[in-house]
Every structure is written in C-alpha cells, then in structure tokens.
Amino acid sequence: MNQPPSHVTGYDVIGDIHGCADMLRRLLTKLGYDEVDSVFSHPLRKVIFLGDLIDRGPNIREVVSIAKSMVDTGNAYAVMGNHEYNALIYDLLGVDKGNQQRKEKLRGLLSASLDQYQNYQAEWQKALQWFKTLPIFLEFDGFRVVHACWDQSKIDQLVEIAPSQCFADDFFLHQSIIRATTENRIVERLLRGTDLMLPGGLTLTGEDGVVRHRFRTKFWARSPKTYDDVIFQPDRLPEPVEHQLLTAEEKKQLVCYQKDEKPLFVGHYWRKGKPRLICSNIACLDYSAVKQGKLVAYRFDDGDVGLDVSKLVWVNDGLE
Numbered sequence: 001m002n003q004p005p006s007h008v009t010g011y012d013v014i015g016d017i018h019g020c021a022d023m024l025r026r027l028l029t030k031l032g033y034d035e036v037d038s039v040f041s042h043p044l045r046k047v048i049f050l051g052d053l054i055d056r057g058p059n060i061r062e063v064v065s066i067a068k069s070m071v072d073t074g075n076a077y078a079v080m081g082n083h084e085y086n087a088l089i090y091d092l093l094g095v096d097k098g099n100q101q102r103k104e105k106l107r108g109l110l111s112a113s114l115d116q117y118q119n120y121q122a123e124w125q126k127a128l129q130w131f132k133t134l135p136i137f138l139e140f141d142g143f144r145v146v147h148a149c150w151d152q153s154k155i156d157q158l159v160e161i162a163p164s165q166c167f168a169d170d171f172f173l174h175q176s177i178i179r180a181t182t183e184n185r186i187v188e189r190l191l192r193g194t195d196l197m198l199p200g201g202l203t204l205t206g207e208d209g210v211v212r213h214r215f216r217t218k219f220w221a222r223s224p225k226t227y228d229d230v231i232f233q234p235d236r237l238p239e240p241v242e243h244q245l246l247t248a249e250e251k252k253q254l255v256c257y258q259k260d261e262k263p264l265f266v267g268h269y270w271r272k273g274k275p276r277l278i279c280s281n282i283a284c285l286d287y288s289a290v291k292q293g294k295l296v297a298y299r300f301d302d303g304d305v306g307l308d309v310s311k312l313v314w315v316n317d318g319l320e
C-alpha cells in the first residue's frame with residue numbers, strides 16, 4: 001500500500017492538465033515520482049494540482065484517476081478548477097427541466113469529458129463526488145494556491161459561508177449558480193478571475209471562435225492607467241481600445257495582489273512560450289498543455305521565501 005511521505009521537504013505545484021495523461025506521467029517522472037501499485041509518490045514531496053484536470057484532452061479518465069489516487073493516499077492535494085465546477089453545475093442542472101440554454105453551453109464545454117465517460121457512468125459519478133470535496137483554495141505557511149485569482153475579501157466571505165471551503169454543501173453549489181448572489185461572485189472571482197467589459201459594445205472573437213464582450217484582467221496591476229496595462233489573455237484588444245484610459249469605476253472593479261503578500265500559484269490563463277513568472281510573487285503554471293503547449297510545475301522547497309524562475313520544470317507536448 002502506498003504511504004504518503006512522513007517528512008515533506010517540498011511541494012510540486014502542477015498547472016492545468018486537461019486530460020493530457022501522457023504529459024502528466026512524464027512530468028511526474030521528471031519530478032522524481034515513482035508509480036507503485038498505480039499510485040505516483042515521492043519519498044519527500046507532495047504534488048498540488050491547480051485544477052482543470054478534465055475537458056479537451058485525450059485521456060481525461062486517466063488524469064482524474066492519477067490525481068485522485070495521489071490525493072486519496074496523501075501524496076497530493078488538488079484545488080477545484082472552473083472546469084470541474086462546470087461539471088458539478090451540469091450535473092446539478094441535469095435534474096432540472098429548465099435551463100436548456102445553459103445546459104447546452106455547458107455540454108459544449110464538457111463534451112470531451114462527457115464523451116470519454118459515456119460508457120463509465122459510475123466512474124463519472126464518483127469523479128463528481130470527488131470534485132465536490134476539492135477545496136477552492138489552499139494556504140500553506142509559505143505560499144497560496146487558487147485556480148484563477150486570490151482575492152482576500154472573497155476568500156474571507158467563502159470561509160464564512162462555506163466552512164468546508166468546497167462544494168460538499170449542496171446549498172452552496174445551488175446558490176453559486178444564481179447570477180450575482182454572494183456565492184456566485186465568490187466562485188466566479190476565485191475560479192475565473194477578474195475581467196472588464198469592453199467599451200462601446202465592442203466584442204472580441206477569440207482563437208477559439210467564441211465572441212466575448214469582456215476581457216480577462218490582471219489582478220496584480222499596480223496603478224494601471226490604460227486597458228493595455230490590465231489585459232491578461234492571449235487575444236489582444238482592438239487597437240483603439242488598447243490605449244484607452246480606465247475609468248474610475250473600472251479601476252474600482254480591479255483587484256490588486258500586493259507584492260509583499262505570500263507567493264501565489266494559479267493556473268487558468270493559457271500562457272504560451274517559455275515558462276516564466278508573471279510577477280515577483282505570482283506564478284501562473286497553465287502553459288496550454290492541451291494546445292501543443294507545456295505542462296508546467298513549480299518546485300517549492302521548505303524554507304523558500306520568494307519565487308525563482310529556475311524552479312519551473314516542464315514537459316512539452318509530443319515525444320522528447
């Protein structure tokens with residue numbers, strides 16, 4: 001039987017996997033984890049999964065199985081991603097006759113997972129039950145972990161409303177899908193981050209063909225002046241808008257993670273290119289694994305006080 005390490009000297013934080021089991025196996029091996037009795041473990045380290053295990057990729061069941069077995073045996077932690085959250089909402093709406101439009105949209109987002117679990121319904125139900133137990137954030141002595149955005153005021157509200165800090169409580173899940181409830185605002189902020197409305201009714205068509213009225217923003221920008229100072233997404237803004245000044249109202253909607261706060265790890269943002277830090281105390285580990293990108297980990301050692309780019313480790317899509 002697999003034992004968790006009795007003495008932990010560090011954590012390996014892993015970004016969005018999206019069903020890329022082959023890359024996950026190669027990354028765990030590169031990080032020094034051994035597979036024994038179908039569970040990956042390390043004598044001195046634990047993994048922290050940043051969420052978004054499912055959807056899009058070719059081997060979703062295998063990724064869930066690898067992550068869950070590590071969590072179950074005390075060899076890893078995992079936080080909830082917006083994709084696992086979508087799966088919970090879809091399941092919740094399943095019993096409801098209304099909400100056809102919302103269900104249709106979710107079915108599109110979840111299509112790869114629903115297809116791959118189609119003949120494994122009991123296993124899917126087990127996965128959903130497990131997703132309900134995933135904490136929305138984790139705080140350790142030396143660092144913090146959340147899928148998209150650390151907003152302390154929302155975290156404080158979450159701890160008060162849902163002491164389990166996960167969706168174990170069905171009432172919390174129910175409330176969270178109702179637009180503009182406190183629960184909804186907490187979940188949207190922590191799992192999807194901050195965004196702003198494009199001005200003048202403008203829209204952006206992303207690489208994925210989806211037309212959007214909003215764009216994702218940084219949550220660490222200090223004294224931003226223009227739209228370009230705060231955008232944080234692969235798709236650029238239309239040129240006239242880039243240099244447009246932010247209004248006082250828009251600035252109020254932004255969140256700023258201060259540079260003297262604990263190191264923070266997030267996923268979620270489809271980064272590209274060579275993995276790097278996004279600022280001195282924030283690392284985004286989502287490098288688009290499922291879109292011919294990289295699966296990225298950060299090796300955090302006991303006693304580390306800040307972040308260091310040399311502690312990023314990754315594997316590429318395709319054979320190396």
Ligand SMILES: [Mn+2]
Pocket residue numbers: 016052081267268269286
């Ligand atoms: Mn993701």
